[in-house]
Amino acid sequence: MCPHIVTQAFIFAVVCGFVHFLFLLHHHRSKINKLRNQGMPMPKEWSWATGHLLTLWRYKNKFPRDAFVGTALTLLAADFSDTEAFVMDLWPVAPAILIVYSPELSTQISTKYNLLKEESFEKSLGPITGGPNMLTMNGEQWKMWRAIFNPGFSAASMQDYVPHVVSSVETFCELLDKKTREGDIFRLGDLTMRLTADVITKLTLNTSLDCQRSENLLGDGLQAIIRWHSLWDPFVLMNPLRPIVQRYHSWRINRYIQRELRKQFLEQISGKPPRDAADSGRVKSIASLILESSARSKPSKLLRTRTGIDHHFINLATNQIRLFLFAGSDTTSSSIIYTYHLLSQHPGVLEKLRAEHTAIFGPDPSKAADLLRNSPILLNKCRYTMAVIKETLRLYSPAATMRAGGDGIVLRDRTNYAYPMEHLSVSIIHRAVHLNPRVWPRPREFLPDRFLVDRGHELYPNPAAYRPFEQGPRACIGQNMVYNEMRIVLILTARKFIIKPAYEEWRTLHRWKREWIETFSGDESSARWEIDEHVFGDRAYQTEKAGTHPKNGYPCRVEVLHNE
Numbered sequence: 011m012c013p014h015i016v017t018q019a020f021i022f023a024v025v026c027g028f029v030h031f032l033f034l035l036h037h038h039r040s041k042i043n044k045l046r047n048q049g050m051p052m053p054k055e056w057s058w059a060t061g062h063l064l065t066l067w068r069y070k071n072k073f074p075r076d077a078f079v080g081t082a083l084t085l086l087a088a089d090f091s092d093t094e095a096f097v098m099d100l101w102p103v104a105p106a107i108l109i110v111y112s113p114e115l116s117t118q119i120s121t122k123y124n125l126l127k128e129e130s131f132e133k134s135l136g137p138i139t140g141g142p143n144m145l146t147m148n149g150e151q152w153k154m155w156r157a158i159f160n161p162g163f164s165a166a167s168m169q170d171y172v173p174h175v176v177s178s179v180e181t182f183c184e185l186l187d188k189k190t191r192e193g194d195i196f197r198l199g200d201l202t203m204r205l206t207a208d209v210i211t212k213l214t215l216n217t218s219l220d221c222q223r224s225e226n227l228l229g230d231g232l233q234a235i236i237r238w239h240s241l242w243d244p245f246v247l248m249n250p251l252r253p254i255v256q257r258y259h260s261w262r263i264n265r266y267i268q269r270e271l272r273k274q275f276l277e278q279i280s281g282k283p284p285r286d287a288a289d290s291g292r293v294k295s296i297a298s299l300i301l302e303s304s305a306r307s308k309p310s311k312l313l314r315t316r317t318g319i320d321h322h323f324i325n326l327a328t329n330q331i332r333l334f335l336f337a338g339s340d341t342t343s344s345s346i347i348y349t350y351h352l353l354s355q356h357p358g359v360l361e362k363l364r365a366e367h368t369a370i371f372g373p374d375p376s377k378a379a380d381l382l383r384n385s386p387i388l389l390n391k392c393r394y395t396m397a398v399i400k401e402t403l404r405l406y407s408p409a410a411t412m413r414a415g416g417d418g419i420v421l422r423d424r425t426n427y428a429y430p431m432e433h434l435s436v437s438i439i440h441r442a443v444h445l446n447p448r449v450w451p452r453p454r455e456f457l458p459d460r461f462l463v464d465r466g467h468e469l470y471p472n473p474a475a476y477r478p479f480e481q482g483p484r485a486c487i488g489q490n491m492v493y494n495e496m497r498i499v500l501i502l503t504a505r506k507f508i509i510k511p512a513y514e515e516w517r518t519l520h521r522w523k524r525e526w527i528e529t530f531s532g533d534e535s536s537a538r539w540e541i542d543e544h545v546f547g548d549r550a551y552q553t554e555k556a557g558t559h560p561k562n563g564y565p566c567r568v569e570v571l572h573n574e
């Protein structure tokens with residue numbers, strides 16, 4: 011073909027593409043402009059060309075580049091304290107979103123209307139989960155999977171699972187102990203991620219990978235994918251190496267999971283009883299639950315073949331398992347770190363926490379593990395420990411929710427202002443709800459007692475304003491597991507170790523590394539030591555990769571606590 015014609019065809023295609031883009035832009039902005047004219051709350055700085063992208067950019071620039079975007083939105087939210095909701099027109103980077111930090115509006119979104127999950131969410135989680143999964147599904151499909159997994163997360167199952175968690179935390183203690191002897195600075199995130207991976211791989215696949223002591227394909231592959239991930243950061247998303255690295259790890263993880271599923275499937279059809287994730291024989295692993303459901307349900311019978319499981323089914327099952335591996339390790343790991351971080355700044359709270367453990371488990375900290383194994387119910391007695399965890403999750407919520415709007419849906423704020431949702435998605439920013447000064451007295455203070463005071467006390471929390479796990483039918487399925495795991499971690503470590511952040515020393519050690527190394531390698535440990543970065547004075551601020559993570563994985567030192 012003549013090169014001249016090829017060039018002309020190319021130019022024509024580019025021009026058509028551009029005209030189409032302009033058409034979409036005009037179509038979209040006209041709708042937002044109409045909402046503006048109707049008086050819907052939104053930042054004034056809006057333009058036909060860029061919507062609110064520049065506003066977000068301006069607020070993002072008040073913080074370090076890798077700070078969680080919710081931090082900027084929380085700051086912006088202060089301008090909308092009467093409505094506690096405002097529109098951000100971020101098209102074409104994201105849909106136009108109603109940002110919400112009102113408990114009343116949040117309840118309408120998650121419970122009254124239980125709005126559908128936003129389509130784009132599946133795409134942005136794709137590299138981590140591999141495709142459609144329970145977190146992103148809607149309607150009957152979601153209902154079916156939730157019903158399959160619910161029994162695995164009942165309070166009774168979680169109690170039976172306690173001995174396994176205790177064993178994993180004991181290994182974590184051994185590794186901390188080793189760090190005290192070595193005396194070096196290390197990133198706490200490296201240890202907590204391996205701990206939570208240990209706990210969740212057993213529950214998910216019912217295999218003991220000993221993630222804490224050995225390299226393993228599942229935990230390390232997932233970590234690599236997360237390191238190269240961002241839900242929105244264009245610098246990360248445009249890195250040409252990103253899809254290659256993520257697809258490589260994705261392929262290896264899928265291969266491992268599918269091999270394991272096939273093995274367990276063959277055990278099942280050969281008449282072996284399903285494997286259980288705890289010695290009690292009552293905790294079904296995620297893999298067992300999936301395989302049992304495939305045996306029960308009609309559609310899956312059709313999908314199955316004589317020699318194995320149908321491709322479509324096994325692919326969906328693999329995505330679900332990847333979701334659990336991710337959801338079960340990433341957020342819990344960050345939350346454990348933030349608990350230590352807050353305790354290191356509040357010695358009075360730490361003292362009370364230790365006193366509670368001594369009162370319940372006796373003066374010898376080394377006895378607590380066996381006591382817990384034999385009597386998991388003791389966890390329920392640790393009320394102050396639970397309050398410390400809840401307050402940590404209030405101040406450092408690692409997740410958020412994003413839902414789609416829809417025709418005929420109208421949300422109403424407490425002033426009765428109506429938000430028609432035809433053209434808007436909606437996001438509840440948990441961080442902003444949890445710092446909302448109308449509903450939380452002394453919102454930025456770490457006050458675990460607010461979860462212990464009686465109704466009528468000024469600190470007594472409004473239940474609708476506390477939503478780290480979201481509320482309503484789509485609330486986190488793993489919250490009982492998180493509370494158990496975090497309580498066990500605190501009970502077995504708080505009286506043995508002193509963990510202190512070591513950002514200044516880490517900075518000195520890594521001064522020679524430059525930002526481009528991080529961008530090139532996806533390694534966040536070395537990032538941006540040129541400036542003394544913090545968010546509202548906090549060096550361990552939340553950065554975002556998939557869930558939020560403490561900056562630089564929380565460099566710290568650990569010492570053994572010598573009890574008198």
Ligand code: HEM
Nearest residue numbers: 144145337338341342345409411478479480484486487488
């Ligand atoms: C501190 C730890 C955790 C936090 C803060 C957290 C938070 C959340 C939130 C906010 C949601 C709702 C998301 C949305 O509406 O889009 C959610 C959903 C979910 N979480 Fe968690 N999560 C945590 C740990 C876990 C663990 C340990 C597991 C599994 C073992 C888990 C599994 C899930 C699943 C499967 C869903 C989807 C539920 C559904 O749509 O029906 N999460 N989580």
